[in-house]
Amino acid sequence: MDLTHPDLAHPDIAHPDIAHPDIAHLDIARVRAGALDPARIVTFIDEVLEFDARENAASGLGPDFDPLPSRVRQEFLTATEYTTREFWVGRLGGEIVARGIAHLSLHDNVDQAEIWLAVDPRLRRCGLGTALLERMEADLAADGRTQLRSFNEIAVAACASERRSPHLAAASGAGSLPAALPAVEFLSRRGFALQQVERCSRAETAVATQIDIGRLAAAYAVVTWTGATPEEHLDGMADLHQRMSTDAPGAAELMEEETWDADRVRQLDAERIGAGETMHTALALCGREAVGFTEVSEPTDRTEAGWQGATLVAAEHRGHRLGAHLKIANHRALAQRSAVRRVYTWNAVENSWMLAINGLAGFVTHAWTGLWTKRLA
Ligand SMILES: CC(C)(COP(=O)(O)OP(=O)(O)OC[C@H]1O[C@@H](n2cnc3c(N)ncnc32)[C@H](O)[C@@H]1OP(=O)(O)O)[C@@H](O)C(=O)NCCC(=O)NCCS
Structure with a gap:
C-alpha cells in the first residue's frame, strides 16, 4: 500500500492520447493528507488545481465553484486529530486524468468514508472512473471503511433540460434526479443508492x-x-x-x-x-x-x-x-x-x-x- 508516493510531481509528461486513452496504463497513486514534504508538492498542487478548474468548467456550476488554492493546498498538507483525507491521483502519460478524495472521520464513524471522484472531461466514458472507483473501494475496504457516502452536483440548467426524462427517486421519499445524467448513471450502476436530494441555492x-x-x-x-x-x-x-x-x-x-x-x-x-x-x-x-x-x-x-x-x-x-x-x-x-x-x-x-x-x-x-x-x- 503506497501512501507516500514519491513521484507526485511527475517530471516527464507525455500527454495522454485523448482519442484513445489506454486504461491499462492508468497509474493510480494513493496519498494521505499531511504525509508529504510541502516543498515537493508545489508543482503537484498546481497540477491538481488545473485539473479541478477543467472539471469545474465542464460542470456548468460557474466560476464561484472553481477550486480555491488555499483550500486544496490545506486538504493535501494537513490532517487533524479528528479528521483526515486520502487522495487517489490517476495519470496517463504522466498527466493527471482522474482524481478521487475520501474524507475520513477518526474518532467516530470510523467505518465510513465520504468519497468523490472526477475524470478529465475530455476522457469520460472510457472506463477511467470505474477503474479509479474500484481502486478506491478496495483500498478503503482493506482499512475497514466499508460504509461509503458520495455526492454529485448538477447545475440547475442541466437538470431542467432533462425535465421530461426518467428520474431516479431518492430513498428519503422526497426529490429525484434525471437517471441518464453521467454521474447519476455512474453511481447507480456501481451499486450506490440515492438517499437524499439537496437543493443548492444562492x-x-x-x-x-x-x-x-x-x-x-x-x-x-x-x-x-x-x-x-x-x-x-x-x-x-x-x-x-x-x-x-x-x-x-x-x-x-x-x-x-x-x-x-x-x-x-x-x-x-x-x-x-x-x-x-x-x-x-x-x-x-x-x-x-x-x-x-x-x-x-x-x-x-x-x-x-x-x-x-x-x-x-x-x-x-x-x-x-x-x-x-x-x-x-x-x-x-x-x-x-x-x-x-x-x-x-x-x-x-x-x-x-x-x-x-x-x-x-x-x-x-x-x-x-x-x-x-x-x-x-
Ligand atoms: C461520474 C464520472 C466520474 C464518471 O467517469 P467516467 O470515466 O466517465 O466513467 P466510466 O467511463 O467508467 O463509466 C462507467 C459507467 O458510468 C455510466 N456513465 C458514465 N458516463 C455516462 C454518460 N455520459 N451517460 C450515461 N452513463 C454514463 C455508464 O453506465 C458507464 O458504463 P458504460 O460506458 O459501460 O455504459 C465522470 O462523469 C465525472 O468526472 N463527472 C464529474 C464529477 C462527478 O460528478 N462526480 C460524482 C461521482 S463521485
Whole structure:
C-alpha cells in the first residue's frame, strides 16, 4: 500500500492520447493528507488545481465553484486529530486524468468514508472512473471503511433540460434526479443508492438588509462574530455541533452522533484559518444558553462568494423564527463587514422549514445535489 508516493510531481509528461486513452496504463497513486514534504508538492498542487478548474468548467456550476488554492493546498498538507483525507491521483502519460478524495472521520464513524471522484472531461466514458472507483473501494475496504457516502452536483440548467426524462427517486421519499445524467448513471450502476436530494441555492447578501421578518422573541438574543469562536461561546458551540450531527434531517440514518468539546471547536477554527477561510457566525442565546447558530465561510482566495456552513436551532427552541433571524443577522453582518456578496447553501429537499427560512432570506435555486450511500462487502 503506497501512501507516500514519491513521484507526485511527475517530471516527464507525455500527454495522454485523448482519442484513445489506454486504461491499462492508468497509474493510480494513493496519498494521505499531511504525509508529504510541502516543498515537493508545489508543482503537484498546481497540477491538481488545473485539473479541478477543467472539471469545474465542464460542470456548468460557474466560476464561484472553481477550486480555491488555499483550500486544496490545506486538504493535501494537513490532517487533524479528528479528521483526515486520502487522495487517489490517476495519470496517463504522466498527466493527471482522474482524481478521487475520501474524507475520513477518526474518532467516530470510523467505518465510513465520504468519497468523490472526477475524470478529465475530455476522457469520460472510457472506463477511467470505474477503474479509479474500484481502486478506491478496495483500498478503503482493506482499512475497514466499508460504509461509503458520495455526492454529485448538477447545475440547475442541466437538470431542467432533462425535465421530461426518467428520474431516479431518492430513498428519503422526497426529490429525484434525471437517471441518464453521467454521474447519476455512474453511481447507480456501481451499486450506490440515492438517499437524499439537496437543493443548492444562492442569495445576495444585500437582499438581507431589506428584509423585515419582525422582532426576535423577547427570550432570545443574537450575537455575531468574525473569525475564531470567542472563549465564552466555545462550550455552547461544541454542544450545538454535537446536536448538528444527528439533528439535521436524514443525518441520524447516515451517521452516528459525533462527540464535540471546546477543544474540538478550537481545532475546527484553526483548521479553517489554515484553509484560508474566514468564518462569520451568528449565535442565538436564551439567557446564557446557546440555542442555535449559523455560519458562513469567506475564502480569502475569492471573497465575493461565501459558503453557508451549518445552521441549527435546538429542537426545544424551534418555532420562533430563530433560523431566519440568525441567517438574516449573519447576511447583514456579511454585507457590512466583509467582501461577500453572495452566499451558497445546501438543504435537503424534505427540510421544508429550512427551505422556507431560505426563501425568507432571499435564496434562489442554483443546483441539485444527490447524496449516495454504498455498503462494501
Ligand atoms: C461520474 C464520472 C466520474 C464518471 O467517469 P467516467 O470515466 O466517465 O466513467 P466510466 O467511463 O467508467 O463509466 C462507467 C459507467 O458510468 C455510466 N456513465 C458514465 N458516463 C455516462 C454518460 N455520459 N451517460 C450515461 N452513463 C454514463 C455508464 O453506465 C458507464 O458504463 P458504460 O460506458 O459501460 O455504459 C465522470 O462523469 C465525472 O468526472 N463527472 C464529474 C464529477 C462527478 O460528478 N462526480 C460524482 C461521482 S463521485
